[in-house]
Amino acid sequence: MRRLPLGLSILASLAIPACLATGTSSQGTTTASTPGSGNQGAGLPSHGQGGAISKLDSRLQALIAAQGLTGDPSTGRSLPSIQDPIAQLGRELFFTKGLGGDQDTACATCHHPVMGAGDNLSVGVGVDAEDEDLLGPGRVHEAGSPNWDGGPTIPRNAPTTFNVALWDKYLFWNGRVESLGKTAGMNGNDGQGITTPDYPWPTVDPNAFSNLVHAQARFPVTSMDEMKGFFFEFGNFPQATREHLAARIGDYGIGQGELPYSDWADLFRTAFNQPGALPEDVVTEQNIAIALSEYQRSQTFVATPWRDYVQGDLNAISTDAKLGALLFFRDRASGGADCASCHAGDFFTDEEHYVLAMPQVGRGQSVNIGATQDVGRFLVDGKPEHLYAFRTPTLLNVAVTGPWSHAGAYTTLEGVVRHHLNPAQALQNYDFGQLAPDVQTADTVANTSLALQQLYWVRNNGFTTVEDIALSSEQVQQLVAFLHTLTDPCVEDRQCLDAWIPDPASPDPDGRRLVGHDQFGNPF
Secondary structure, eight states: OOOOOOOHHHHHHOOOOOSSOSSOOSSTTOOSSOSOSSOOOTTOOOTTOOSOOOHHHHHHHHHHHHHTOOSOTTTTOOOOOTTSHHHHHHHHHHTBGGGSTTSOOOHHHHOBGGGTTBOSSSSOOOSSBSSTTBOSTTOOBOTTSTTOSSSOSOSSOOOOOTTGGGOSSEESTTOOEEESSOOTTSTTOSSSOEEOTTSSTTOOOTTOOSOHHHHHTTSGGGOIIIIIOSSTTTTSOHHHHHHHHHHHHHTOGGGTTOSSOOOHHHHHHHHTTOTTOOHHHHSOHHHHHHHHHHHHHTOOOOOOHHHHHHTTOTTSSOHHHHHHHHHHHSOGGGTSOOGGGTSOTTTTOOOOEEEOOOOOOSSOBOSSTTOOOBOBTHHHHOOGGGTTEEEOOOOTTGGGSOSBSTTOOBOSHHHHHHHHHOHHHHHHTOOGGGSOTTSOOTTHHHHHHHHHHHHHHHHHTTOOOOOOOOOOHHHHHHHHHHHHTTSOGGGGOTTGGGGGSOOTTSOOSSSOBOOOBOTTSOBO
């Protein structure tokens, strides 16, 4: 078993923290949900359960009330249905490899609903895979392709698109798509602007005018490693790539004839209610982004056992999960792990960026070309406290969104929890054997040691960070049991997910639909 032999001098010098914030998070316990829309009040047991409420339930229900939880972060938001015409169009676009520069990748390549709307890889492989339709474990970069080094090409773990409509501040691990208003419940659609990599931070991007998801949807197609490839629109600005792809999808101008065939124009006319529109007027890069974003925004999965418990069904979760919830929501002074100081509210995130010193595996993403570090939020805003800082992920559906961390370094929830409780100890005991053999690790020790030093610096300069806490193995398992209650059963049910996956028997708009399979040939 290969371990991570971090220098003992570093470990000895760092009183490295873990799951708990030492300062007050910007969101605190405020939820983005709008209360009073038909949900049962928090802490009220439903009828028919009989008997007095237990002491354990009483304590937990009191915490729920104090945190102001409703169990449902989607309440009060304007969200599309997957049955809406634009979301239906977006589903087809999400699964076409025609949006890949070399027509070998689709959005669903790295964000397939069956794989937790991710790819089940620590760090992924986008373009130039040996088998372009093989998704998840077993997908490898083709030898001899541009930038080939024997390992995955994408520097960070693919974040889930599930519940992406519930983010109000930032998208991407380093928050490079950012709502300047950050208005709760608006998904960035508050009229105050969104900044993106197309413009220097924090300049408003005038083309990101709808919401955070619309803004984000315009970027994977411009990434060489993810979808664009290394020769398509080589050397040109991202907007040239988007417009070329729109022309390809619409079968006009520079992109005419690039697909086997194209039935897209009629689908766009129907979805956007423009029956007489010319292809170049309705199949635009903006309409593509809008359709993709509405499809993703329809992926709202919040019907969790925890929601049922919060709304009054005291039998919805196990005793171990209830004990884990107490640990999660209680602060240190009350004997808890204070996880909710960062994983706050009904969405289980404050959407802010913190240094956790997770193992740095993969290619990394640095200010220096070729460097294998990943400097995180620092690459966006240049703030010293954001060096190696990454966005707090939501914990909804966390059971299906692994591997976990910005580089997918942990393949079990227990491993993630133990890292939060004591990063230095977790890193000393880190098992490289949990990674796929092609994941790059040559610089992991050096790069992760730098992140540990940064964690110590952040802590000692008064910035919000994490603190060591000693929990028993039983308590760790209770936390894990609680985390499992945060997953909507629909995301583990292929039939329930059918509405978000094109029927292989339905017409293919361009002959480039992704019909993925796993490493054993089983179709998704």
